Amino acid sequence: MTEAQVPAVVLSLYYSGLALVRSLARRSIQVYAMSHAITDVGLYSKYAQRYICPDPKIQPERLLKYFKNLKQHACMHACRPVLFPTGDEYVLFVSRNRGKLEKDFKIVMADRQVQEDLVSKSGLHEIAIRAGIPDPQTYIIKSPNELSYVSEETPYPCIIKPAYSKSWHKPEIEALIGRKKVIKVDTPETLIYWYKKIAPIEPRMIIQEVIPGGDDHLYYVPSYLDRNSRILGAFIGRKVRVTPIHFGSASFVETIYDPKLLELNRKLLHSVKYRGLVGVEFKLDPRDGKYKLIEVNARWGLWDGLGAYCGVDLAHIAYLDAIGQKVKPVSTYHVGKKWFSLDRDLSAFLQYRKEGSLKSKTWLATLSFGMMHACFAREDLGPSVKLVKKLLRKSLHFELRSYL
Numbered sequence: 001m002t003e004a005q006v007p008a009v010v011l012s013l014y015y016s017g018l019a020l021v022r023s024l025a026r027r028s029i030q031v032y033a034m035s036h037a038i039t040d041v042g043l044y045s046k047y048a049q050r051y052i053c054p055d056p057k058i059q060p061e062r063l064l065k066y067f068k069n070l071k072q073h074a075c076m077h078a079c080r081p082v083l084f085p086t087g088d089e090y091v092l093f094v095s096r097n098r099g100k101l102e103k104d105f106k107i108v109m110a111d112r113q114v115q116e117d118l119v120s121k122s123g124l125h126e127i128a129i130r131a132g133i134p135d136p137q138t139y140i141i142k143s144p145n146e147l148s149y150v151s152e153e154t155p156y157p158c159i160i161k162p163a164y165s166k167s168w169h170k171p172e173i174e175a176l177i178g179r180k181k182v183i184k185v186d187t188p189e190t191l192i193y194w195y196k197k198i199a200p201i202e203p204r205m206i207i208q209e210v211i212p213g214g215d216d217h218l219y220y221v222p223s224y225l226d227r228n229s230r231i232l233g234a235f236i237g238r239k240v241r242v243t244p245i246h247f248g249s250a251s252f253v254e255t256i257y258d259p260k261l262l263e264l265n266r267k268l269l270h271s272v273k274y275r276g277l278v279g280v281e282f283k284l285d286p287r288d289g290k291y292k293l294i295e296v297n298a299r300w301g302l303w304d305g306l307g308a309y310c311g312v313d314l315a316h317i318a319y320l321d322a323i324g325q326k327v328k329p330v331s332t333y334h335v336g337k338k339w340f341s342l343d344r345d346l347s348a349f350l351q352y353r354k355e356g357s358l359k360s361k362t363w364l365a366t367l368s369f370g371m372m373h374a375c376f377a378r379e380d381l382g383p384s385v386k387l388v389k390k391l392l393r394k395s396l397h398f399e400l401r402s403y404l
Contacts, residue, residue, distance in 0.1 A: 005079065006029075006079050006080075006081065006082065006106075006323045007029065007030040007031065007032060007079075007081045007082075008024050008029055008030070008031050008032070008081060008082045008083075008084060008319060009031075009032045009033075009034070009070075009081050009082070009083050009084065009105065010024075010031060010032070010033045010034070010042075010048065010084045010086065011034060011035070011053075011056075011083070011084065011085040011086060011087065011090040011094070012035050012037075012040070012085065012086040012087030012089075012090050013033055013034070013035040013037075013040035013041070013042025013043050013045075013050070014035075014037075014040050014041070014042065014086070014087065014302075015041070015042075015302055015303070015341060015374040015375065016086045016087075016300055016301055016302050016303075016304065016305070017033065017035070017040070017042045017086040017087070018040075018041060018042035018045055018305075018374075018375070018383055019303070019304065019305025019306075019308075019315075019374070020084055020086060020300055020304075020305060020315045021033050021042060021045055021047050021048045022045065022047050022305070022377065022380065023305055023308045023313055023315035023316060024315055024316065024319060025047035025048060026047070027316055029319065030049075031047060031048040031049070032048060032049050032051065032070070032081070033045070033048035033049070033050050033051070034050070034051040034052070034053040034070075035052070035053065035087075036052065036053055036054060036055040036056065038052060039390070041375055041383035041384075041386050041387055042383060043386075044382035044383045044385070044386045045380055045382055045383055046380050046382060047380060051070070053066050054066055055089075056089045056090050056092070056093035057089050057093075060093055060096070060097070063093065064097060064100060064101075067101065067104065067105075068104070071104050080104060080105055080106045081104075081105055081106065082105070082106045082107075082318075082319050082322040082323060083101065083105040083106065083107050084277075084300065084315075084318070085109075085299065085300075086299060086300045087299075088166070088299065091109075091115070091298065091299045094107065094109070095109070095112045095115055096112070098112070106322045106323065107322075108226070108227065108275055108276045108318065108321060108322045109275060109276035109277070109298075110272075110274050110275050110276050110278070110298055111275075114272050114273070114274060114298075115298040117272070118272065118274075118278075118296040118298050119164070119165065119295075119296060119297070119298055120163055120164055121138075121140075121161050121162070121163055121164075121165075121206040121208075121295075122140045122163050122204075122206060124293070124295065124296060125138045125140065125206070127268070127271065127272060128268070128293050130271065131267055131268050131271035132267070133264060133267065133268050133293050134285075134290045134291065134292050134293065135292050135293040135294075136208045136209045136210075136211055136292050136294075137154070137155060137208065137209040138206060138207070138208045138209075139153070139154055139206070139207040139208070140163075140206055140207075141195070141203075141205050141206070141207060143203075144195075144196075144199065144203075147192060147195055150191075150207050151188040151191045151192055152188060154191070154207050154209065155209045156185070156186055156187065156188075157184055157185065157186045157210045158184075158185060158191065158207055158208060158209050158210055159182040159183060159184050159185070159207075159208050159210055159247070160182060160183040160185060160191065160194055160195065160198075160205055160206070160207060161181075161182050161205065161206040161207075161208060162202060162204065162205060162206070163204035163205065163206055164204070165181065167202050167204065168180075168181070168202065170201060170202065172201045173198060173201050173202060176197055176198065176201075177198075180244075180247075181247055181248070182247050184210065184246075184247070191207065211283045211285050211292050211294075212285070212286055212287065213283065213284060213285065213286050214357075215239060215240075215241060215242045215245060215246060216238060216239065216240050216241075217283050217284045217285075217286070218238070218239040218242065218281060218282075218283050218294070219236055219237070219238055219239070219256070219258075219261060219281070219282045219283070219284065219291065220236070220237050220239060220250070220253075220279055220280070220281045220282075220301070221234055221235070221236050221237075221261065221262065221265040221279065221280045221281075221282070222234065222235060222237070222277075222278070222279045222300075222301055222304040222306075222307060222314060223265060223269065223277075223278050223279070223280070223314070224276070224277050224278075224314045224317050224318045224321070225269060225274050225275050225276065225278070226275065226321050226327070227275055227321075229269065229270055229273045229274055229275060230329070231265075231266055231269070231329065232317050232321060232327050232329050232330065233307065233312045233313075233314050233317045233329065233330040234262060234265060234266075234312065234330075235255055235306075235307050235310055235311075235312045235333045236255065236256050236257060236258060236261055236262065237250070237253040237254065237255055237256070237303065237306060237339070238253065238254050238255075238256050239252075239253055240252040240253060240254055240366070241345060241348040241349070241352065241358075242348060243344050243345070243347045243348035243351065244351065245348060245351040245352055245355070248348075249302055250302060250303055250339075250341075250344075251340070251341050251344035251345035251347070251348040252338070252339070252340050252341075252345050252348070252366065253303050253306060253338065253339040253340075254336060254337070254338045254339075255306065255310045255333065255334065255335050255336060255337045255338075256335055257333070257335050260291070261282060261291055264282065264291055264293075265280050268280060268293065268296075276298075276318070277299060277300045277304070277314060277318055278296065278297065278298055278299070279296070279297040279299075279300075279301040279304065280293070280295075280296050280297075281293075281294040281295045281296070281297075282294060300314070300315070302374075303339040303341075303374065305339075305372070306337060306339040306372055307333075309337050309339070309372040310333045310334045310335075310337040311330065311332065311333035311334050312330045312333045317330070337371075337372065338368075338370075338371040338372065339371065339372045339373075339374065340367065340371045340372070340373055340374065341373075341374035341375070342373070342374070342375065342376070342387065342391075343387065343390075343391060344374070349363045375387045
């Protein structure tokens with residue numbers, strides 16, 4: 001069966017899923033896209049047949065049945081489409097149900113244990129040590145008895161992280177700290193205070209030093225590795241701005257090239273025999289000039305679509321490898337290519353301006369129509385219209401509240 005005859009199915013349609021849909025469809029590949037979140041902007045793209053599906057977290061069995069029905073009624077019965085989960089909840093769903101789904105879909109992704117080890121803060125720290133990859137000074141607290149020692153030994157400032165990111169999404173923890181990914185602390189007393197607050201709900205925590213340097217010291221390497229753990233494509237993006245600032249995800253990115261960083265990325269992923277799409281984050285430590293491993297996303301990421309813009313179309317590479325076509329590794333790409341999200345970067349700008357680290361004139365000077373926009377595309381305006389309406393509603397709601 002030829003490339004054009006094998007469709008792709010993309011799960012989750014936030015900016016990451018939208019970029020993946022566009023990348024594949026622009027190459028004349030039939031794309032079926034689905035999400036349980038009706039607010040996802042990708043549901044308004046012309047580039048895919050769109051579906052509202054059951055929530056993978058609360059209705060996994062219904063979602064499995066939904067896939068069966070889709071396969072039978074969407075002209076996909078003659079082949080096994082390539083399945084692309086993009087959101088964390090869909091990656092977990094596919095990983096847990098891989099045995100059932102592989103009967104009907106082509107899936108190239110890491111083994112479940114490898115995924116869990118990489119996304120676990122404690123597991124990633126252990127992998128980094130074995131692979132010889134520098135990472136921040138890290139303490140894993142396994143019992144309250146270790147708290148006194150750790151609070152004295154850890155360098156300050158430091159951050160408190162959950163062992164598994166999703167474990168802090170519990171309503172009881174969000175009631176204490178909001179939707180923070182980490183808690184930054186400056187003293188032993190503050191560390192002990194927050195540990196004792198959270199431990200009765202979720203005792204598994206990581207204490208880690210804060211690598212100095214601004215948010216523009218953060219670097220992220222999206223990659224695709226075949227079934228033999230060979231990198232078929234990779235590029236580097238420097239996170240110019242993030243939201244929430246200092247401990248959030250990207251709102252503005254620029255591609256750079258550094259063979260040392262690409263080699264660190266290869267060394268890490270090869271050590272666990274990784275397969276599939278992945279993104280690895282590092283921070284450049286100004287104290288010793290070394291890249292320190294921060295985290296790994298075992299999936300297609302928020303701005304990985306920038307690869308198609310700079311010459312490393314990871315979505316298409318992954319698709320071709322999944323259907324069994326020979327893929328020549330891509331080793332070069334364009335630097336200086338930029339990705340930008342209007343709503344996310346506006347939020348980041350307001351936060352940076354509030355702390356006095358970014359002026360309006362400087363921010364505006366970084367923006368241009370020549371960048372890859374997370375949502376806007378001239379030939380596919382549906383998602384942008386949806387986003388603008390959403391921003392206008394939020395602005396109107398804020399204005400009304402200010403007068404009440």
